[in-house]
Amino acid sequence: MTSESRKVNLFVLGAMRAGTTSFMEFIGKHPAIYTSPIKEPHFFTESLPKEIFEALPTNHLKHYFKKEFPKPIHRAHVTAIEEYQKLFKNATNQKYLAEGSVSYLHAPHVASELQHYNPEAKIIIVTRDPLERAVSHYHMNVGLFREKRSFEAALQSEIEAYHKNELPWYSYLNMSFYKATISNYRQHFGDTILVISLEDLVENTEKTSTQVSTFLEICPFETQALPALNKNKRLRFKKVFGVLHYLKLKEILFSIVPSTRKSSVKNIFLSDCENEVKMSTELRKTLLAIFQKEC
Template sequence: MSKPNFFIVGAPKAGTTSIVSYLGESPEVYISPIKEPHFFSSDIRCSNFTQADCKSACIDIDRYLKKVPLQHLHIAFVKDIANYLELFREAQAELAIGEASTGYMYSEFAAQNIAKFSQSAKIIMLLRDPVDRAYSHWKMNVAAGKEPKNKPFSQALEDDFNKKTKGYCRSHLYVESGLYAAQVKRYFEFFPREQILIIKYENLVRAPEIVMTNLFNFLGVKPVEVDLHRRENVSRIIRFPKFLAFAKKMGVKYVFPNKVISLLKRLLDDSRKYFLSTSVKSELNKKFFLKDIETLESVCGIKFDEWKG
């Protein structure tokens, strides 16, 4: 049976879903049908979750694995090695086989566990300006009804950071998920530098062709042409969310062409009301992230000057 040889480890809201979509267009790449199985994050387990959406991702894995072909899911939490390896049973002759669990960045044990599983594995990290990342994360939660629309982003971030009970799927980790230095360092401790590729989210937005060519080369597969203007899992705050949910339930996307669906989403997008001002961003950056960004630069030898403004 095939086993994964590359891992996209996060960060959340930094482009991992888009990267997986792009890689999936290569005939030489196989991605786990559960994009985020979280097998190696042994400190992230369903028994500790309090958030309802996380609990809903704790699927009956035995029942899931009986399906042929395997259904595509965004996230689950697989804890048995035999079940985990079954996720790759449909791989054929692909050269690069992998998965993309964003919890592997936050997890204290994922790097070590992956190294025990495969010392030769390739590690891919997508890092995004930590304030922008937190803001995108917050917008996603507002859209999902997990944060009130009338609470400012800065207050939501402060409140989450000051919670007494925190953790993966117990709090939102707006700040903690963007403190990259210690997270990146863990992977450097278990893998040689040449097996780790760090991608800036900002470069993915500005020059996706270059980023993807470098990524295909890093994985040892031939670059292929993909629709790099297609973005996945974008955080939007939607007007009339009940209407959109009803439209989805009625199968609107199967009736109207993609252009019409895209226009509908833009018309319903209310995100522009939730503008992140330069002053608020600078204040949050200085309070929570600037020191960590400087430490990150010394850890990985990459400059992140655009994040310091």
Template sequence: MVLPNFLIIGAAKAGTTSIAQYMKQHPQIYISPVKEPYFFSFEGQTPNFQGPGDSDTFSYAVTRLADYEHLFDKVNGETAIGEASVSYLHIPETAERISQHLSQVKILVILRDPAERAYAHFMHQIRDGHESTIDFSEALQVEDQRIQDNWMFPWHYKRNGFYFEQLSTYLSIFDARQIKVWLYEDLQKDAAGLLKEIFYFLGVDDTFTPDLSVRYNISGIPKNRTIFNLIDKPNLAKKVLRPLLPQKMRYKLRKSALEKPLMSKDIRNHLVNIYRDDILKLQDLINRDLSNWLS
């Protein structure tokens, strides 16, 4: 039986998909073929989430240990074995479940300015055709009701950004030496350097250089829904063209079909005020200057 010795636990919309894809290129690293199995968040559960698209999002969740073990059946000599599930950072009791199964696991965390993260997740939900409003302020206003109505965590735009609280839970359960935290800014400024640090942390060859030319799972609002769906959703045209277009070209086409309107200053100020205390405590916890998150 093979189980992970590292986990990428979040945050959502902080570059975890890109990082996982880059890590997959390393010959000493094996990452689950299911990018987000959610196992430690929902072990033994059958949640009945009610939000638009929630059933699709949860359809690839793995909730039985035997099925989770099967995700790692094809490990073949790799020494760093893991998976990435962004629900692990913020869903209560996840850290405790992880410790019960994987007490010595290494935990990778990438954090993003919580206001920007919330907005990126909002645009992600629009991109995927789930969000019914294009007004971010309105989505924030109805968030508490959506949570009460059992909408899945991708709808928890604001709630998911209290990182100090979330990390404190992990640090109360795991040795601090098992946890490594980076910022989304690190990925943007020096992706190669960030990957080198990850490789070193995992004890694999840190001189390996992955191809970093593609950014994955980019958020945005489709410029034209019909054209975007042709590029993004399963259809005959996509099936025919897929073998003819290199992966990099497909991702560039997808990116070009999206636009990213700026978040309004008023909404950002509102969110910064909500997160201020958490950010101030977080920067002391992780020993990083987060003053730009407060501006």
């Protein structure tokens, strides 16, 4: 059986901003695991809202598969089964073919789609403290010009939508809800699910990696060092970047930059920022009460 005819049998479903990129890099070093060069292909998510994914020009993926494959890139929306299968064509005798698209955890119908595609697949779900995840998600959106409101205003609006049962799956609140979505995956995959947390990955890396290797029935990981986590970023040149964004030139700029240089170009515009926001005591109490119910 060729690698292109094999089915992906390991899905990492991390909550957005929960350290899934670092975790995928970590497991990708194991000789029994082959990870997709597009870390997040989002193949099983029918529609990706602009709130979590800004589509690149239509020829971007064609150019990638023709000229740059298999150089690693972070995210794309692969929609053709031929392209999805090609992501794993360079696998050899690894036990697992793996990918880790963050939309899979909360997007509607993905659990049933994954079960239909490969009912024998194993699922690893990575969670994070729900409030810290929401704050990090907010910082990311601000840095990407997706969010202009204060954290207080944005979350108050979402709390209203939550009480009306109108909360989008890709919202700050909903992507910090784990109870219902984990239950949904357990209904589809039973015991072939492992749930781990970012906090355990960072604070108890050796113990958590042992859990992962035991779950996957593979030899222990040789290294116990987790790759550096993606930090929140702050724009250095807001006016310049704002003009690029307004004229829709930002996507074109990043589409023509070679995959190996994208990180360097992004670092020109972005610098690390603290993971803090202004939040009233009342809002914090409300959020913690909601998370206690939904997580």
